[in-house]
Amino acid sequence: MGQLCSSDVEELNVASTMDTYFQNFNMINKIISEETLNLITSKLITGDTGSLGVIIDGVLKKVTNASLNIAVTGECGSGKSSFINALRGLKPGDEQSADIGVVETTMEPTTYQHPKFPTVIFWDLPGIGTTNFPPEEYLKKVKFGEYDFFIIISSTCFKDTDVQLAKAIKDMGKHFYFVRSKIDIDLQSEQKHKPKTFDQGKFLEQIRNKCLQGFRQSEMETPQIFLISSDEVFEYDTPILMKTILSDLSTKKRHIFMLSLPNITDEVIESKRDSLKQKVWLEAFKNALWATLPLGITSNYDKKKVENSLSEYRALFGVDDASLQKLATYSKVPVEQLKSIIESPHLLEKKKNESASKIFFKWVEKFCLANGGLLAMGFYFRNTLFLQLYMLDKVASDAKILLKKTFSEKGWISPQVKTS
Template sequence: MGQMFSKTPNEQDQGLASSFVSYFKNFKMETKILSPEAIRSIKDHLLNGDMQRANAVITAVLKDIDNSPLNIAVTGGSGAGKSSFINALRGIGHEEEGAAPTGAQETTMERKKYEYANAPNVTLWDLPGIGTPNFQPKDYLEKVKFKEYDFFLIVSATRFGINDIELAKAIKFMKKDFYFVRSKVDSDLMNEQRSKPKSFEREKVLQGIRNYCVETFEQNGVEVPEIFLISSHDLADYDFPILTDTLLRNLPAQKRQVFLNSLPNITETTIEMKRETERQHIWLEAFKAGALATFPVVGIVRDDERNLEDRLNRYRTCFGVDDKSLQSFADNLKVPVETLMTIIQSPHLLKTTKEEQLGEKLLKYLEIFCSINGGLLASGLYFRKYHCLLLHFLDIVSNDAKVLLKETYSKDHQNPTASTTAGPLVTTARVS
């Protein structure tokens, strides 16, 4: 009945709805944490002047984002490099505590889960290869509990075998997503360059690997899927960034942020994508809290101080610039951790002297934010001090992550062999 008497939107309702839609329209599909349906629902409620229902939708969205689990299955034959790939995804070295075991012999005899300290909702599952004695194709999916996974990554170090292809067919039949990962392409390139130093052409070799995989599918009468060429020693190179973009586009909106937060900082683009999802999260929280208003630059309450500290620590962990990650960076770069502390800002944001109170320091940050942004976040909308400070902290932390990434690449440039001798942490930020 209420729908029959919905009122005509007034100018204020139209402006609020327009600003809401405009803000979220500016984000790429890969980083949007609101589904088109959620955006339409919130917009309609705003046009009807129904803030309560708009906030109810936002509350549900934020709850989904915070609580939605993401389970990723990694499977492939013996020697495919599954464990190395899992360790690289988690940003840890093969000899570190909690790393997936690697070796020449088959190490995965039953499914095993690997979790992230900074992204507790994300779990990587290392599955036994299909076709092993205990996991024959006819009952493989049932034995590995295929219903639990959001998508499958099928890994091979050579051409994809008949078991991999049959697995893909079965997964597709069950209406699950899967992606083919051709691993160890760095080794293929190195071997090719050693055997044919005069005629070696990197792109030609990579295209040859891709063509070889395509032929396998064509010979088995299977529609050729997208194939991603990967090196677990350097995720920033080859097709891994393309793979992550593909996964993000195909994931439900509410799972994009948690997946991004689990990724190591392999490129500035990855860091920026994390920042974009967090900005949307802050905006939704502010909107839900009724914080869209002109704010006076006045004192910060004690609860705000505690909440800001908690959120800052969360950002530092998410972006790999927390104390544990900094120590790991320092160890791998062979520099004192104090050296890294001098080139980044986030560890010092909430530290005060005897002469300076935390509230005073936060007000200075607020003034800096306002001088850059004018307090403006979306057309005609302003946030109160707490959410502006969150945005300021987020910008500082994400910039620190970029600074450390550049420092890592600079070190690698001085020592070209580093990425093959020290494990994935040399080229990725530690995030677990």
């Protein structure tokens, strides 16, 4: 890889730009550790760039290939399968969806891969209340060491066995989250029986307090209880749960978990975009280092790769053709209507009457790429980065538009959804 001298790096202000760029991201969205960021910037400042490509490539591989194993436990009928389907963006009857209402007859965990991210795996574990094992033995039976964190689900109240299980998980140094499911059903029932005095906020607080009673009687610190509905995944505490899990995950695992989440709020969509913006910066800079060599990058700078990037972004944000067709079926809206309100499907179509200055700029760019050197690095880095960020912003904007469309068609505008 070609060496850049200190004056070249200073001219580009890459170190300062990189530090500023990455510091602007929220901590729970960062995909690169402070230690690694400091290492890269220090090498840029000193001009020691020979190993930068290897370092950045290592970061990208860790982020891209990270695996995540999520254990979901609870008694049969608690809503485990519905929850797993919801986080995988699936509904009952969809291909690869988890079966709902199946009676547990075995201690063997059942695995469900995310349809778009095969390294994200949900493990459906039998509830500890359905076994005769003490917590420590239960965890050993279900292969405790394979999971990154545990989600303990109940559709009523958490039992003493659930509390003891959480204690054992904590003692073994892993995170757990208590999820109270089927909140929508409880709300509907309460409103039906008390139409005049029904107060949603007070009723939800009653459910939360009832769930905490078992913990107050134990010596365990009172945990946070997340109230959710797998059928209305946009509502209640699901966004808070996702944010809490992200804050607990290691830096290298945040990216894959963030991308795997369904677009439940504008904030989730923005976090996905921010996570990808960091990856795009690292990839653009790594490739720009190779561009300092004559003909080092020209073969990678082509229309096909740009088209592939756009297709990948559309799939990640659920605005690709397959996702649009699925949303159209679910929302009972013609797919052509959905396509008419977003931009990304036609983003790369050629615009007529390009100005002479643009044509000249492209020619200069092509010349620099063919001949290498610092100017080539500057052109490649800036143009690759700007183009990728432009596509990302457009696709993320489309995802927000479709999210708002989903709410408006169903007649329930969520306070979580903002107009962009």
